[in-house]
Amino acid sequence: MVTLIVDNKEIETQEGSTLLQACLDNGIYIPNLCYLSGIEDPPGSCRLCFVEIEGYDQPRTSCRVRVQQGMVVRTNTEHVRRLQKTAFELLLSTHHVDCRNCPANKKCELQRIAKFLHFGLKLKRLEPLERDIEVEHEHPFLEYIPTRCVLCGKCVFVCRKRNGQPMLSFAKRGFDTVISFFGEKDKAVDVCKECYACAEICPVGALLVKDSPNIPNP
Amino acid sequence: MNLSAETEEKVMFDDIASMLRTFEEKRENLMPILQEIQEKYRYLAPPALEMVAKRLGLSSCDVYGVATFYNQFRFNPPGKHQIKVCLGTACHVRGGDIILENFERKLEIQAGQTTPDREFSIDRVACVGCCALAPVAIVDDTVYGHMAPSKVEGVILGFEIEKERKEREKQDSESQE
Numbered sequence: 001m002v003t004l005i006v007d008n009k010e011i012e013t014q015e016g017s018t019l020l021q022a023c024l025d026n027g028i029y030i031p032n033l034c035y036l037s038g039i040e041d042p043p044g045s046c047r048l049c050f051v052e053i054e055g056y057d058q059p060r061t062s063c064r065v066r067v068q069q070g071m072v073v074r075t076n077t078e079h080v081r082r083l084q085k086t087a088f089e090l091l092l093s094t095h096h097v098d099c100r101n102c103p104a105n106k107k108c109e110l111q112r113i114a115k116f117l118h119f120g121l122k123l124k125r126l127e128p129l130e131r132d133i134e135v136e137h138e139h140p141f142l143e144y145i146p147t148r149c150v151l152c153g154k155c156v157f158v159c160r161k162r163n164g165q166p167m168l169s170f171a172k173r174g175f176d177t178v179i180s181f182f183g184e185k186d187k188a189v190d191v192c193k194e195c196y197a198c199a200e201i202c203p204v205g206a207l208l209v210k211d212s213p214n215i216p217n218p
Numbered sequence: 219m220n221l222s223a224e225t226e227e228k229v230m231f232d233d234i235a236s237m238l239r240t241f242e243e244k245r246e247n248l249m250p251i252l253q254e255i256q257e258k259y260r261y262l263a264p265p266a267l268e269m270v271a272k273r274l275g276l277s278s279c280d281v282y283g284v285a286t287f288y289n290q291f292r293f294n295p296p297g298k299h300q301i302k303v304c305l306g307t308a309c310h311v312r313g314g315d316i317i318l319e320n321f322e323r324k325l326e327i328q329a330g331q332t333t334p335d336r337e338f339s340i341d342r343v344a345c346v347g348c349c350a351l352a353p354v355a356i357v358d359d360t361v362y363g364h365m366a367p368s369k370v371e372g373v374i375l376g377f378e379i380e381k382e383r384k385e386r387e388k389q390d391s392e393s394q395e
């Protein structure tokens with residue numbers, strides 16, 4: 001076991017654990033979107049999980065730091081909050097916020113983070129930059145809504161873990177990046193109808209199980 | 219699609235299939251294979267991506283994800299006339315994106331796509347080395363400098379007139395026979 005001090009509180013955790021996981025396990029919430037427990041190499045892409053660690057002059061993403069004995073960590077400094085709010089606002093600037101009509105309403109991770117940071121879901125500084133992307137490859141059971149996707153990658157990760165070969169993946173790049181279902185439809189029918197792990201893990205309302213699946217005729 | 223395009227595709231897929239047999243089932247062969255197909259056929263047809271996936275034991279969407287990440291690959295057959303719009307820094311600040319948009323609107327396709335009649339395709343390119351002429355478009359082998367929306371119309375119109383003229387000539391010579 002490793003002991004560390006987070007926000008003046010001593011916590012214990014397993015060796016080799018990520019700092020983010022250690023905090024979450026001990027009831028200390030740090031905003032995060034792209035981290036999943038069990039992920040060997042966290043992508044560190046959402047830029048929300050910043051903390052300050054004694055001995056480092058810059059804040060670090062806690063999902064990418066492994067705990068060390070005696071580490072002294074602060075999760076709520078002004079510097080950290082500023083980074084988190086900026087990252088969050090950037091995410092929101094490409095997000096079509098319409099909670100009332102969204103199936104994720106009340107279970108949505110963005111709403112949770114907004115509440116935690118005391119930060120509305122309305123943009124204040126930034127212009128909205130909505131991604132006008134059409135879904136190229138339809139899935140028989142799943143609906144993907146690119147304007148809600150935060151590109152956390154959780155769906156791809158769980159699918160790979162469950163099925164060995166992912167049935168969905170990131171495609172394109174930069175501002176055009178999407179989750180794509182390119183590929184064999186009949187395989188998707190077989191694998192997905194028993195699974196839906198991706199729709200379950202999606203932290204927002206971007207991957208949904210269709211009400212009326214359209215299974216391709218064999 | 220007309221018949222000859224269809225047979226052409228069939229030949230391409232057969233050829234890709236035999237090419238794939240020369241590669242071992244290793245993930246690191248993915249890029250070399252994609253590059254070879256792109257090099258030879260100028261595009262990666264979706265069924266070709268599925269063939270590659272099968273050969274390497276990867277899922278198709280995995281292959282698609284890798285292929286769509288890189289600018290060097292296109293997924294539509296290049297058109298008879300290839301339009302390349304420069305979006306390098308100099309062209310970008312002089313409105314290259316507006317030129318691109320004009321071509322896209324005029325031909326009703328997006329960058330990276332080909333018109334259904336396969337006459338035109340549009341691509342974006344980075345600096346083509348004549349920044350003083352920005353914004354620049356290259357159509358087939360001709361460089362068009364100081365592009366403007368009105369010139370976009372002109373370029374396309376030129377090809378259309380040319381095509382009509384050829385068709386008329388063909389008809390004339392056929393009727394003379």
Ligand code: SF4
Nearest residue numbers: 098099102108204205
């Ligand atoms: S994903 Fe979350 S923030 Fe976005 S519209 Fe749905 S509930 Fe609102």
Ligand code: SF4
Nearest residue numbers: 149150152153155202
């Ligand atoms: S669909 Fe959901 S889980 Fe997948 S990347 Fe987008 S937000 Fe994340």
Ligand code: FES
Nearest residue numbers: 044046047049063
């Ligand atoms: S959870 Fe650490 S960067 Fe996303």
Ligand code: FES
Nearest residue numbers: 304306309345346
């Ligand atoms: S940036 Fe377009 S030619 Fe240099």
